[in-house]
Amino acid sequence: MLGLSFVLGQRHKERATEDPYEGGILSTGSARLRFSSQFYLIAMLFVIFDVETIFIVSWAIAFRELGWYGYVGVMIFVILLFVVLIYEWRNGALDFGPDGKKILKAYKKLNQKKSAAENIVSKVNGASQPHVPALKNKHTNQSTTA
Amino acid sequence: MNTISVEAGLILAGILFMLGLISVMIRRNIIFMLISVEIMLNAAGLAFIVAGARWAQPDGQVMFIFILTMAAAEVSVGLALILQLYHQLKTLDGDAANKMKG
Amino acid sequence: MILIWFIIILMGGGILAWIAEQWQAGLSRWVSLAATLINFVLATVLWIQSPGQVTVAGSSWISTFTAQWIPSFGVSFNLALDGLSLLLLLLTFFLGLLAVLTSWNEIQYRCGFYYFNLLWVLAGITGVFLTMDLFLFYFFWEVMLIPMYFLIGIWGHENKTYAAYKFFIFTQASGLLMLLAILGLYFIHGSNTGNYTFSYFDLLGTALTLEASRLLMLGFLAAFIVKLPVVPFHTWLPDAHSQAPTAGSLILAGLLLKTGAYGLIRFVVPLFPHSAAEIAPWAMLFGVIGILYGAVLAFSQTDFKRLVAYTSVSHMGFVMLGVFAFNALAWQGVVMQMITHGVSTGALFILAGTLYERIHTRDILRMGGFWAKMPYMAVIALIFAMASLGLPGLGNFVAEFLTLIGSWHASRVLTVLAAIGLVGATAYSLRIMQKIFYGGIAETHGLTDLSRREKLIFLPMVIVIIWLGVFPQPVIDTAKQTLTGVLEQAHVRNASPPATEKPILSAKGGIHE
Amino acid sequence: MEAPIHPMLIVAGVLGGVMLVAPGLIWLERRLLALWQDRYGPNRAGPFGVLVVLADTLKLFFKEDWTPPFADKKVFIVAPAIVVITALLGFVVIPFAPGFIVSDLNIGILFFLATSSMGAYSIILGGWASNNKYALLGAMRGAAQMISYEVFMGLSMMGVVLLTGSFSLQTIVNAQQDLWFVVPQFVGFVTFLIAGIAETHRLPFDIPESESEIIAGFHSEYSGMKFGMFFVGEYIGIILISSITVCLYFGGWLGPAFLPPVVWFILKTFVFIILFILLRASLPRPRYDQLMDFGWKILLPVTIINLMITAAIVLFNENSP
Amino acid sequence: MSKTDFLNVIPLFMLTSSAILIMFSISVKRNHKLIYIITAASFVADFFYLVMYHPKVKWVIEPLFIFDGFGVFNMGLILLTALAVTMISYAYFEQREERKEEYYILLILATLGAAVLVISKHFVSLFLGLEILSVSLYAMIAYLRRRERSDEAGIKYLIMAAFSSAFILFGMALVYAVTGAMEFSGIAKFLSTAPQMPLLLLTGFGMMIVGVGFKLSLVPFHMWAADVYEGAPAPVTAFIATVSKGGMMALLVRFFNLVDGYRYTSLVVIFTVIAIASMLVGNLLALRQRNVKRILAYSSIAHIGYLLVAFLAGGAMGIEAVSFYLVAYFITTVGAFGILATLSDRDRDAEQMEDYQGLLWRRPLTAAILSAMLLSLAGIPLTAGFVGKFYLVAAGVNNHQWLLVSMLALNSAIGLYYYIRIIAVMFERHEGEEEPADMLHPSVYIVSGVTMAVLVALLLWVGVYPEWMMDVIKTYVNS
16 A cells, blocks of 8 residues: 555656657557567467466465375376477477578478479470579568568 | 455455446457456356355365366467457457358 | 058068169169059958958957067057058058059159158058057158158149148148147056056046046147148148149048048047047038038139149048048948048049140140040049049949938038038039030140050049949948947947046156156 | 564565665666676766766656657556556565565465566556557567566476475575575576566566667657656566565575674675676577577476476475485 | 276276377377377277276265266267267368367367266366366367358357356356355255245356356357357367257256256246247247258257256156257267268358258268258157157156147247258259269268268167167166
8 A cells, every 4th residue: 555655656756747749759650560479379378377377386385285196186287288388389389480490491392393383484485594583582581581 | 354244245246247247248349258258257256255255165266266277268269269350350349250140 | 460561561662662763764663563562462352351350249450460669658569450441551552553653654753762752651651540559650640741741842843842841841730739649648548557558459448537638639639630631721732732743642632631530530539539529519510611611612723633632622521520420320421431532532633643744734724625635534534523523323422421411410500511512512523524624625735545554543443433332332341340339439438427536637747656 | 583563664664675775776787787898887976976876867857758649648657657566566575584574475475476477567558558669569578578487487486385385485484494495496496587587577588678679679668757667667676586586595584693684685685686787797688589489498397397396305205204 | 086986087087188199199290080090089988988887886076076877878978979070070171171180189178078067066077077168169169260150150159158157157156155065965955954045046046047058059048059050160060069068958957956956936937938938939040041050050949948848847757858869869960960061062061051952862862861860850750859859748748847848849840841941952853063073082981971871870770769778878867
């Protein structure tokens, strides 16, 4: 209670020097932008694991009374947690940020296909354009890492 | 601290529950509907704790932890679904999700 | 044992016919012909052998068959044959045979499945006529519906889907009421005696309070009068009959309607004699209304099959009238009516079918003067039209006459009114002849007279209808035992007052207590 | 146990102490950073530049209190308050000395966890309300980081709870008479410290506000005292984490009797505060995804394994003698 | 935990561990066929264990579970149904999602939830079972990510199910607050000593009924059913219609019988009204649908209404009737949706009436099976549905519930119309192109085909010779 009133008082001081029309950093455009769904995933992970800690916490406080019986139970629970963790790991839920190697691999695959197709086309046309794929390559690499 | 009477606790839980109920009914944004449902669940959890306190048993709290877990799982799935739906509909308006009728 | 074979042959024949069509087109016809023929022969043999037994006093049952089915419900596979059933079975197989023959060329589409349905309808009807277990009765009652539904719904005429629905829902809904009534009877009997059974013989003696008896009887009655049909519940019939393929109409008119009449005689009266007697005047009234209404509407139809359908309504009015007149004479008339109507109306439907095959219309306004082109057909049509109007010397006359004599004892006014119906019958029968075979020649393109197969169909029908008109005694004798037995029983039980002291459905508990 | 001091006094003492120490830390940090980086740091105002803090504070107070017109005003104002309030609330359960505690809750650790996770709100609300792309990005990162490390933080503390069987910090400190828990719970200590740094989003884990990537992250739009609140809040957070660490693993106020318990406590805490500053001075900032990977793939399993092994040992010791 | 305890819960463990095994195997490598086999094998093994180990012994694990005949019977039923659903899922998912493996985890977990539900005797286990079931179902319903309707259905089901869970929970809390017991037997004990039902307790029961009504999609809590049925993938729809509802129904029967709710007129009246409304509304709404899935949805509302008739009859006969009807209904529903699933293609399920036009001539066997299923739903003799309905009516008549029974009869008549309509569409003459080539190798469909054949054989067997099934039910349920 005291802490709260103390902080409230401080906020009152802030308002003493209010002056709305000046200064600051100019913001450009709307900031209501869409961000990676990866953040949602983290939120879900947190929700799941944080709730699971509740169980561990409630076990921790009474684990002496529960003894080995409870230990085995929690062990099973923890093993389940690990299974889930491994599962998520393998499924890429824990890959935060882009994985350069994967993108490169996928891109190469794509490129091979494309170049193969282009080779056919060029053979048909009787003219080869070897530099074009390389240029494209550079360009897209930039865009994926950016 | 004074002990709170069972009736008061239940009434509080009931009010929370009703609030959740009403807002599920009137909200159109799916996320808000989800939140309202969570409120209802938590109201039920509160009622359990009050009931457990009345009988001086830990059962109520145990139940509350389970409810919490379940609510968490529900939110996770719910968020994922909402995200998917948003990708397809580009809106969170519950009324937009009306492809099925009859 | 022979009884179960009747059913097995038909059902097995149906399946075989379906399969046979996969091997070779057209084979299914022969299979089903064989199946119906075997049954017909078997039934005839049984009939020829049986008169001696029938006249023996005591048991009226010629043959029985019992097997366990669902013992925990008290359901058994219980078949029994008496004179009444035997007659109806003969009719069934006779018409079944003809149905197969009439379909010979008419049905070109999915023959295998068609004959499967046809034979299963027959099997269902056979089962209905034979079974002495109420559960089994309901079971067969349903079995005959579904294939009939398909017959109408797939091979019918332009408005078939609607007609098929209507037929199915009317009969099914009323059937469910009967199921409820059966169950009610079952539980009341069970709680009274501790013996939970669906056996007809056991249930016959159930002591019922007046109210319960009324309610339960209404349940049974609902199913039967819809099937029969009695006037307010007849609306499915004109649609179903006119939209069904020829064989379908034949079976509908010739056989399905009879199951309703059979049910009245076999179940309603014996099980609830008191309530049946109570309701008799009303039932007779409705019968008469049916006679008149059917006749009037038949007269005003332009669709040939629809016309014949309404004549069925009219004829079945006589059945209703006769059954509730409660005397042996009327009942004999009813049995005769069932058989002669089956033959005569069946023949008219087949006629309609053969005409439709030739000129692709059923509208009698577009017909006329066909006598010149098709003398054979015209003669046959004349015979059955006369039969339909009740010309003496043909089967229907005997039937209607007996019925009217019988009902005279019960109600004179109604009998007179019913007799007026006969005048109506004359009018519409002559109208058939007038419009189709006399008068100005209409659209004669492609008219040919009856083929050999068609003659083969009509010939036995003509023989039968004349035979029934001239010498109906064997038929009457066959059923006599059963009918008098039922009536006596009913009178005996009516004499003793119903068990009023027991409150309705008082018995608590069920099977497990 | 000493004679109980009036709770209000304790509250006042803690609040005053913390609020005084926090700005002091700013100065301390600057000086120390300068020391380690071979430069002067603040040295003009007052002796060793001590008064620079005062000057800074005055400047913040007198600076224009600017609320961006495009921002969500209410939230924008509330956000910085939250960070200070929650951080201060954390001190409620810290025992500075026997009896010198605002409230000896029996769920002290849980209370601490609860308040510290509330801190995530200030970041996310602040970042959201600023309506600025960088701020939003920073907020999202900050929130992700904080909630992720929240999980491990709670789990790593459970080792201590297993050893003592209590959530009360006072009980925990008392249980360390013989042996500081840093010895049996070294893994727990390390993971807790890492999680703690991440919780306060200090360098090297200052992803939410990394200047070089997203200007200043979630508080890009803040200025004046509102910025000051964030700033101060961060330092209060450092003190809080340090004191909790001390309580959990380094015996709290316990120490040879030649100094009063409070002094021991403050000394130990300062060691950790200096450690924080040292870390800032010496470590580079990891990439965001590296940070998250580290948390989920290494810290989480390690904390859980630590927990299970601890429990097994405790149970074994209980049952065997 | 004693050895017997352990032996008894092995079926639950087996399900759990197979779910974990699948997760592992996905982590190693995604292999649809392997995972499918694991799933099917675990269901089969579980079922056989259940049959072998639980002849008729009753075993109680305090305070959560009770392994009595009724529970074991329902569990076995659920396992077999889940097996059938698995069987029809393979072909269905093989042609659709790129990530189809997780579906089986969810399927197993949902089955686990239902299995827990039917053996629970405590609010906690009830709640856990219910939620495991529901949460798995959310994801299963929305499993086809490409389909908007699937997501929509998932969201709707989620909101509705959470909503109903909240009701159930609040109701439970109130019951707990009044009685001080979360065990069914404890509540029953309280009720048997209490002179009359306290208002708060009645409120609690009322809220639980609301929740249960949602889960069972009873009128007036049925709004979600049609949309969810339509949006969910066909096998999942089959699962919702059978396992999910069946589990809840079994629980309802157990709870109501234990606390002897029949004593309270208010409760009985509430259920009677609900039953009648469900029958009527379900059937009437089904009449105007053009979408087969929606028709089946509304029909399932009506069917649960029918079930309530026997449920209200109570007593041994009522329970037997409910069990029998569940068996018949499960067979039929899984069969119908199985056909629907086999007919569906990559982009959409075969749910419009037009998809069935002339089916009999295109695929006679498929059409014949579907007809059999529909006839069974309509309660036509020779099928399991008939005997089931007969049993229901018998139970109702036995208990003199004439109103309910006559409503049942009336509604069966209404129901006929729409079942027959689907059949009629199948029998329509089909002109136009022949069946398009299947996208997958025909061998994929073998399993589905065999399952369908088995189901239809069961349907007929139970329909023609119900004695065996009745014996089984009696030995289990009355033990």
